[in-house]
Amino acid sequence: xxxxxxxxxxxxxxAVAGVAAFALTLLGFLLLGTLNQQVxxxxxxxxxxLAVVRLAAERPNSDHVRAVEALVARLxxxxxxxxxxxxxxxxxxxxxxxxxxxxxxxxxxRSTLDDVHAMAMYDPVTAIPNRIHFRRExxxxxxxxxxxxxxxxxxxxxxxxxxxxDRLGHAQGDQVLVMVANRLRIVLQAETGSSPWxxxxxxxxxxxxxxxxxxxxxxEAERIAARAxxxxxxxxxSGAATTWLGASIGIALSPEHGEExxxxxxxxxxxxxxxxxxxxxxxxVYHEDLALASAERAGSDAAFxxxxxxxxxxxxxxPQLCLRTGAITxxxxxxxxxxxxxxRPLPAFDDRGLAQAIGAWMLAEAGxxxxxxRNVKLPHRLSLRLDSDQLQSAEALARLKDLKGPVEIEIxxxxxxxxxxxxxxxxxxxxxxxxxxxxxDFGGGAAPLASLVAxxxxxxxxxxxxxxxxxxxxRSRALLASTVxxxxxxxxxxxxxxxxxxxxxxVLRAVGCGTVQGFLGVEPMDGAAFAVWAVSxxxxxxxxxxx
Numbered sequence: 001x002x003x004x005x006x007x008x009x010x011x012x013x014x015a016v017a018g019v020a021a022f023a024l025t026l027l028g029f030l031l032l033g034t035l036n037q038q039v040x041x042x043x044x045x046x047x048x049x050l051a052v053v054r055l056a057a058e059r060p061n062s063d064h065v066r067a068v069e070a071l072v073a074r075l076x077x078x079x080x081x082x083x084x085x086x087x088x089x090x091x092x093x094x095x096x097x098x099x100x101x102x103x104x105x106x107x108x109x110r111s112t113l114d115d116v117h118a119m120a121m122y123d124p125v126t127a128i129p130n131r132i133h134f135r136r137e138x139x140x141x142x143x144x145x146x147x148x149x150x151x152x153x154x155x156x157x158x159x160x161x162x163x164x165x166d167r168l169g170h171a172q173g174d175q176v177l178v179m180v181a182n183r184l185r186i187v188l189q190a191e192t193g194s195s196p197w198x199x200x201x202x203x204x205x206x207x208x209x210x211x212x213x214x215x216x217x218x219x220e221a222e223r224i225a226a227r228a229x230x231x232x233x234x235x236x237x238s239g240a241a242t243t244w245l246g247a248s249i250g251i252a253l254s255p256e257h258g259e260e261x262x263x264x265x266x267x268x269x270x271x272x273x274x275x276x277x278x279x280x281x282x283x284x285v286y287h288e289d290l291a292l293a294s295a296e297r298a299g300s301d302a303a304f305x306x307x308x309x310x311x312x313x314x315x316x317x318x319p320q321l322c323l324r325t326g327a328i329t330x331x332x333x334x335x336x337x338x339x340x341x342x343x344r345p346l347p348a349f350d351d352r353g354l355a356q357a358i359g360a361w362m363l364a365e366a367g368x369x370x371x372x373x374r375n376v377k378l379p380h381r382l383s384l385r386l387d388s389d390q391l392q393s394a395e396a397l398a399r400l401k402d403l404k405g406p407v408e409i410e411i412x413x414x415x416x417x418x419x420x421x422x423x424x425x426x427x428x429x430x431x432x433x434x435x436x437x438x439x440x441d442f443g444g445g446a447a448p449l450a451s452l453v454a455x456x457x458x459x460x461x462x463x464x465x466x467x468x469x470x471x472x473x474x475r476s477r478a479l480l481a482s483t484v485x486x487x488x489x490x491x492x493x494x495x496x497x498x499x500x501x502x503x504x505x506x507v508l509r510a511v512g513c514g515t516v517q518g519f520l521g522v523e524p525m526d527g528a529a530f531a532v533w534a535v536s537x538x539x540x541x542x543x544x545x546x547x
Contacts, residue, residue, distance in 0.1 A: 067094040074102070123203040125174050126181035134202035138212045138261050141200065142254065151214045151254040152221035153261075155268035156184070156228065158207035159246035159280040160414055163388050167420050168241055176236050176243055177203070183231040184209060191224045192216075210268075218253055218285065225249045225283040233281060246281035248272055257286050270294045277348065297347070303339055304347055308354060312338040315365045316524035319534070320383075320495065320517045323509045328534050330381030332410065332517060333369075334524050335362055352389060359390045363399050369527035370405035376531050385410040385440055391419075397426050400435050410440040410461065416451035424455055438495070443483055452490055459515070460487045464498030471503035481511040488512060 070088035077085065087099035121133040129137065138153075145151055158180065165173040184201055188211065192199050197214035204210055211228075213221060232247040250271030252258070257267040267286040273294065275284035284290075307313065317331035335358060336343040346358070366384055373380070386409055390396040400407060409430070411419075416439065427437055438459035439452070443466045452460070466483060469476040487494040493514040499505055500520070508516060518524075525533060 067091045125177050126203050128181050128185075129200065129202040131202065131204045134200060134204070134210060134212075135261060137200055141197070141212060141214050142259065142261060142264075145197070145214050145254075146259060149215060149254075150217055151212060151264075152216050152218070152224075153252045153254070153264040153268045154211040154213065154221065154225055154228070155250040155252075155265065155272040156209040156211070157248050157272050157276060158209075158232070159248055159276070161207035161245060163414055164243050164245070166388050166392060167415075168243070172241065172243075176245070177207070179236050180209070180232060180245075183234075184211070184228060187224065187227050187231050191220075191227060210265075218251075221251050221253065222283060222285065225251055229281055229283060248276035248280050249283045250275055251283060251285045253285070267291075273297070300339070301347060301349070304337055304349075305354070307337040307339065308358065311361075313358070313361060314338065314343055314526065315362065315369065316343070316526055317369075317382075317530040318518050318524040319522055319530070320381075320515050321519055323505075323513060323516055328380060328537050329515060330383060330406070330408070331530060331534075332383040332385065333362065333366055336524075355387055355389055356393075359387065359396060363396065363403070366407075367403050370403055370407075372527055373531055374405060376535060378531055378534055379406065380534060381406040381408050381436070383408040383410050383438060385412075388412070388415050391415060391427075392423055394426070397430060400430060401433050403435075406434070406436075408436045408438050408459070410438045411455070411457070413439055413441050413444060413463075416455055419451070419455055427455065442487075449486070452487075452492075456490075457492055459493045459495050461495040461497055461517070462513075467496050467498050467504060467508070470507045471501060477507060477511070480507070480513075484511050484513050488514075 067088070067090045070090050074085065074088055074091075087102040091102070092099040121130060122128065123130045142151060161173070161176070164176055181201070181203065188199050188201055192213065199214065200210075200212040202210050211224075213224060216224070229247050229249060232245055236243040236245060250268040250273070252264045252267035252271065254264055258264045270290050271284040271286040274290050275282050278284065314336050316334045316336055318334055319328055320330045320332065321327070322329050335346055337346060338344075349355070362384065366382060370382060373382075382403075382405060384400075384407065386396065391409075391411065400409065409427070411427075431437060436459070437455070437457045438461055439457050440461050441463045442460045443463040462480075462483060466476075466480050470480050484494045494512075495515040495517055496504075496508050496513050497517045499508065499516050499518065502520065505516065505519060
């Protein structure tokens, strides 16, 4: 109705302007005396009439003005965080297409913001909270449970996940991470379902997860951590491959180890590293002594990296003895680093660049030592333990072919379960060229027994845990005998490590173990000392045999 009235008023104004223009023109002709004056007046009056008509035709509609004002006010409300309100009613009435466009724009903005929020607060692989989300919610929960409330923080680090990514690829690794998150969810639901407080589960980074358990004591926290370790020790089926992992879990308690999140995370992280250093797939509750050990470990790590940079590395050789004949059969090359005048084993580290540098140095040193042994006609086998990166490096495997002399590759047991086909093929070619293969630390449960069939080896080195109690425990002897029998049935030689007592040596000989390494206090020695010692031992063995 208002629009119709507005149109009528505009037309009346145009008509009045026309009549006024005609009247003024007529009056000009009557009053003005000259033609030029009459023409000028007529033109002036005509322009006036046209201006009035133009103004009437374009005079704004008052409803449109109100619609525009309402739309501006709605847009300004976005600055106050209002993305939910629809376009104003007056805009819908006067400009329906514009109102629909505004509503669609706001819907797209809301959807984009939701996606951005999800990306910022949730892990894209496992869909559980990420580090940012976890910190925010954990701080809120800890504040809500203070001052009398208790809580536990679990820091979870997967054991062996690096090998999964290396062997199966990151896509398969992401599938394993999803299964890990699902198993941890199930553990939380089963163990904390009746709790009035909702626990938090998050993926911090890589293979690191964390749990915050409100309103639990130490016993409950240890029970839940043990259940998580058990759940993550079960095999993971990913595509056509089966993966075995484990988890090392550090536990920090509030308020004993801190009331704020930062000290709790630091304490749980320290406890986790202690659990990993103690053998993996276990839990550890933080205590003050662990902080001192962590500080010492940090100092040792810095000193170790400096030693590598300064080439303060040394290759020692641990002799291997045939239990049947008593002859020296070979030695394992051990990398040691010099620290304050002492030679120490390499600490655990995850720096790939550092590992590659140490591996390249070891192969170069091994080549020089073999050349020295050839000069003294020492025929013994040299065993080199390679990590997963070296085993998958075409350059490292090619360098093994260039080593002149009997060489053996020691493959970590954990590598057997995930050995890619191209690595198995490369190892088979190395065997054809005279480089034999052995499995290191067998018996720790890191790989299924069937993996020994998939990758045939000449020797299987038993983990020291299988040897420790064989002279004192009937069960230990039975387990050792079964393992040695299994190895021999596959056509391989069983090599025992960590032999410290004569009684252990006798048991090993009785159950048919073929070789022993690191026996009865014989310490690893450098290449020159080993050559002298091995020659003397060979001479003594030859004399004893001749007599």
